[in-house]
Amino acid sequence: MRAVLTVIGQDKTGIIYNVSKILSESNANIEDISQTIMQGIFTMIMLVDVSDINCDFSELTEAMDNLGKSIGMSIRIQHEDIFNAMHSI
Amino acid sequence: MAVYKDIIETVRMIERENLDIRTITMGISLMDCIDSDGKRARKKIYDKITRAAEHLVAQGERIETELGIPIVNKRISVTPISLIAGATAETDYVPFAKTLDDAAKAVGVNFIGGFSALVPKGFTRGDLNLINSIPEALAKTERVCSSVNVGSTKAGINMDAVSMMGEIIKRCAYLTRDQDGIGATKLVVFCNAVDDNPFMAGAYHGIGQPDTVLHVGVSGPGVVKVAIEKHRDASLDQLAEIIKKTAFKITRAGHLVGTTVAERLHVPFGILDLSLAPTPAIGDSVARILEEMGVEHCGGPGTTAALAMLNDAVKKGGIMASSSVGGLSGAFIPVSEDEGMIEAARAGHISLEKLEAMTCVCSVGLDMIAIPGDTPATTLSAMIADEAAIGMINAKTTAVRLIPVYGKTIGEEAEFGGLFGTAPIMAVNSSDASAFIARGGRIPAPVHSFKN
Secondary structure (H helix, E strand, O other): OOEEEEEEEOOOOOHHHHHHHHHHHHOOEEEEEEEEEHHHHHHHHEEEEOOOOOHHHHHHHHHHHHHHHHOOOOOEEEEEEHHHHHHHH | OOOOHHHHHHHHHHHOOOOOOEEEEEEEEHHHHHOOOHHHHHHHHHHHHHOOOOOOOHHHHHHHHHHOOOOOEEEEEEEOOHHOOOOOOOOOOHHHHHHHHHHHHOOOOOOOEEEEOOOOOOOHHHHHHHHHHHHHHHHHHOOOEEEEEEEEEEOOOEHHHHHHHHHHHHHHHOOOOHHOHHHHHHHEEEEOOOOOOOOOOOOOOOOOOEEEEEEEEEEEEEHHHHHHHHOOOOOHHOOOOHHHHHHHHHHHHHHHHHHHHHHHHOOOOOEEEHHHHHHHHOOHHHHHHHHHHOOOOOOOOOOHHHHHHHHHHHHHHHHHHHEEOOOOOOOOOOOOOOOOHHHHOOOOOHHHHHHHHHOOOOOOOOOEEEEOOOOOOOHHHHHHHHHHHHHHOOOOEEEEEEEEOOOOOOOOOOOOHEEEEEEEEOOOOOOOOOOHOOOEEOOOOOOHHHOO
């Protein structure tokens, strides 16, 4: 199962480090990363393979949510199906 | 894989524009719970619901986390209880409502619909017992919702039922008068009720449905409003196109959630009801979409035309996105549950008569409207008859959910709390309808019902 991780907010140092640390500890594999500044807002999108994670998916979403709150950014991890369903025919 | 801007668009819809799945509703047939002994029937009902829906809430929450989209409500609809309880010798069906309430609490759903009777052409003994039990059932339970279908395009309108329902609504409000008549918020009077509707208070599980089934109700007025905000210079046909595209995306999200939950629960997927269902939250209002389209105040001239276009464009986008679109599908216009409607009602921009006109072009009807507590029951019945006539002639579902608020009158407000919101008491035409309602009988089915 693949998931899409999005980070949106004011740019600051250590975002990728902190996010990938949690992913690595959960045994989630990063397949692709892209980032850009849109209208002054930092946005990063990661494609992550979560097939072999060593915890429940809800624990991973909670860890990302907590990290997001602590650095004042929105960090979400969602199954890729939701994006494919909404944007392709 | 979706492209960059699509991913950000979805995240923005969920985080900032209130995109959510309004409800996943499990339909459960109770036909196999029929028993001549009421006590045994209630035990079978409780056991069947708690067994069938045991994992509904947990699976719903799980999928909510995986897909990252909120599923606001998890609910249950059951076979109309008049059909089940009618087999017993009992006349008071309140114990059946309590059983439904207990089962709902046991599995953790916030509403259970189906304390219902379908009487377009006449009553069975079970129907009459059920209708007479509604006020006490809704006053003594917390999560049970009730509906009565009084008419259809095929059968005409049962005016004896219409007459009864005016009294029943008043009694529901009276028994819960210390909470501004909240009992009446859980009762819907329908014409052309649909048996696969996932939305409360009008959900029930029709007899043509499978044993258990999972329906999903999608919403998203905020998403539609933001989409059209970006196109202030667009013509109405261009706006229709934008609304269609937005509805498509919302529907696809709902279809994915519905089919995934159904698969995990090993039940068939039923329908997807694509209704723009507002909440009292800012940014989740249908009225504000109409105002964004260019009508200064919801309820002002142009409102009906704007709503007609919105309702139609939503359906078109949804139908393209899923072959399972059903239920009511369109736009809801409940007054107390829509922040823009509440404001329009407070400022006097919207009247009951305009709301009635609006119901001709959108789904459902006079919904969540607080009226003075001293409104005569016959006036309520006549309002039900008017709304049912619109449904019958136009071959669409119409519903009435009116709340006569005891001890309050025009200028005051009813406070229901939560999703039910706040309702300014609206003025009702004082013309006397008692002679019309006293006639009783039936309004025959319209000529265009003879299609065979």
